[in-house]
Amino acid sequence: MCGIAGTSDTILAAPVLYHLLHALQHRGQESAGIFVWDGTSVQKQKGYGLVSEVFSDADLKRFTGTVGIGHVRYPTTGGSKPENIQPFHFLFRGHSLSVVHNGNLVNTEALRDEYAGHGVTFSSTSDTEVIGTVLAGELVKGKSLEDAVLFALQKLSGSYSVICMLDGQLFGFRDPLGIKPFCMGKTKTGGYILASESAALDAVGAELLRDVRPGEFVLVGTDGIVSSQLVKAESPAHCIFEYIYFARPDSILDGVPVYDVRRKTGEILARESFADAEMVSPVPDSGTASAVGFAKQSGIPFREALIKNRYTGRTFILPSQEKRELGVRMKLNPIRSHVRNRSVILVDDSIVRGTTAKRILSLVRDFGAEEIHLRIASPPVIAPCYLGTDFPTREELISSAKTVDEVRDTIGASTLAHVSLSGLVEASGLPKEYLCLGCLTGVYPLEIAGEICEKKKMCVYRR
Ligand code: 5GP
Numbered sequence: 001m002c003g004i005a006g007t008s009d010t011i012l013a014a015p016v017l018y019h020l021l022h023a024l025q026h027r028g029q030e031s032a033g034i035f036v037w038d039g040t041s042v043q044k045q046k047g048y049g050l051v052s053e054v055f056s057d058a059d060l061k062r063f064t065g066t067v068g069i070g071h072v073r074y075p076t077t078g079g080s081k082p083e084n085i086q087p088f089h090f091l092f093r094g095h096s097l098s099v100v101h102n103g104n105l106v107n108t109e110a111l112r113d114e115y116a117g118h119g120v121t122f123s124s125t126s127d128t129e130v131i132g133t134v135l136a137g138e139l140v141k142g143k144s145l146e147d148a149v150l151f152a153l154q155k156l157s158g159s160y161s162v163i164c165m166l167d168g169q170l171f172g173f174r175d176p177l178g179i180k181p182f183c184m185g186k187t188k189t190g191g192y193i194l195a196s197e198s199a200a201l202d203a204v205g206a207e208l209l210r211d212v213r214p215g216e217f218v219l220v221g222t223d224g225i226v227s228s229q230l231v232k233a234e235s236p237a238h239c240i241f242e243y244i245y246f247a248r249p250d251s252i253l254d255g256v257p258v259y260d261v262r263r264k265t266g267e268i269l270a271r272e273s274f275a276d277a278e279m280v281s282p283v284p285d286s287g288t289a290s291a292v293g294f295a296k297q298s299g300i301p302f303r304e305a306l307i308k309n310r311y312t313g314r315t316f317i318l319p320s321q322e323k324r325e326l327g328v329r330m331k332l333n334p335i336r337s338h339v340r341n342r343s344v345i346l347v348d349d350s351i352v353r354g355t356t357a358k359r360i361l362s363l364v365r366d367f368g369a370e371e372i373h374l375r376i377a378s379p380p381v382i383a384p385c386y387l388g389t390d391f392p393t394r395e396e397l398i399s400s401a402k403t404v405d406e407v408r409d410t411i412g413a414s415t416l417a418h419v420s421l422s423g424l425v426e427a428s429g430l431p432k433e434y435l436c437l438g439c440l441t442g443v444y445p446l447e448i449a450g451e452i453c454e455k456k457k458m459c460v461y462r463r
């Protein structure tokens with residue numbers, strides 16, 4: 001998780017970064033940071049909270065440069081420590097390197113040990129610091145930027161979409177499997193933007209040029225983007241969970257509109273697991289597009305059962321289980337007249353821990369629903385993600401140990417069905433081998449200690 005953004009333009013960077021990060025707020029709400037190059041040094045600000053809480057108007061006015069990077073953080077590995085807030089900054093031989101990263105390395109420990117063995121000290125537990133250390137370690141030897149990035153691509157294992165600023169030079173690169181999203185756009189003022197999702201480009205009126213390709217290095221100058229394909233993998237492994245839940249529905253990731261995937265998944269789900277009910281309702285907002293598809297395909301009227309309070313964050317963002325449970329009630333309230341004495345199909349995007357579903361079902365039942373048929377627009381999440389999504393252990397995943405029928409009984413649904421894996425893949429429009437399906441299958445696209453890596457995706461490195 002996490003959202004990243006960078007801009008190099010003819011206009012001031014800070015307000016642009018603010019809007020980019022605000023559009024990416026769903027990717028992380030713990031902390032935010034903006035670094036801007038003022039021509040001689042880096043102006044920095046980062047802190048805990050939402051983008052709107054971290055940066056006031058006065059704060060933004062302090063930044064004077066036209067090149068900058070920013071980050072919104074969702075803590076995965078590393079934990080919630082102030083020193084883990086991004087961007088990271090490195091100084092070497094009079095040069096300044098700033099780094100933001102979305103993803104998760106799976107060889108962080110090994111790399112830390114290796115560099116610590118060479119006398120490097122780390123100031124955080126973040127894998128992003130490792131990425132910057134690897135890059136800086138090559139640049140300090142006098143290597144070209146491109147060669148340093150090539151070295152990093154060979155060295156780093158895991159998922160990483162990375163944006164950096166070397167002095168006033170903006171560049172980015174994406175892991176060879178393109179696990180986490182990453183795109184680039186052109187602004188009306190002649191500049192360029194790198195960002196996690198295309199919806200961020202929309203937010204600043206920039207045009208989506210294309211996705212940064214897996215294994216690609218892009219260097220942004222005022223007269224254009226210079227690209228080098230430094231690594232080529234057999235096929236990519238785009239994160240399926242971005243399409244299921246994480247990305248904004250109004251984003252286009254790797255050429256695929258997220259809303260369409262969710263709507264089609266709902267249609268396929270209706271074909272696979274119809275229920276005879278009076279209405280189809282989404283669990284807002286994450287189930288909305290799939291519920292639209294389900295209603296269309298089934299011919300059952302779409303009618304909202306739950307209203308979401310706009311002023312609460314995502315329940316997952318709350319760190320403890322207790323707070324998460326409270327979060328559901330803060331967030332959703334049923335429309336009594338819609339659900340009373342009715343049989344309802346509720347559509348949500350996923351079941352992870354089962355907290356949301358359980359709470360919502362008891363809520364809707366308390367408001368008088370007679371039958372509640374829960375339909376889930378993803379297969380059961382059965383395995384942890386090591387590549388950037390926060391469901392770390394099998395114990396926490398309700399579908400890991402329980403069958404679908406057991407989950408149905410635990411959460412108290414009349415019936416429960418998930419879309420099939422093949423149905424979801426069909427909805428994505430991407431070939432199965434182009435996706436990382438680790439959380440749904442327990443089979444990962446790269447080697448992770450103790451887990452199954454079915455097919456090692458061969459990478460060919462330039463030089
Ligand atoms: P559960 O309550 O089963 O643990 O989580 C499922 C609910 O949380 C679904 O409604 C889904 O929209 C949302 N959700 C699923 N995965 C994630 C995640 O990785 N992060 C966040 N913030 N929410 C999630």
Ligand code: MG
Pocket residue numbers: 283284285286287348349356
């Ligand atoms: Mg949800």
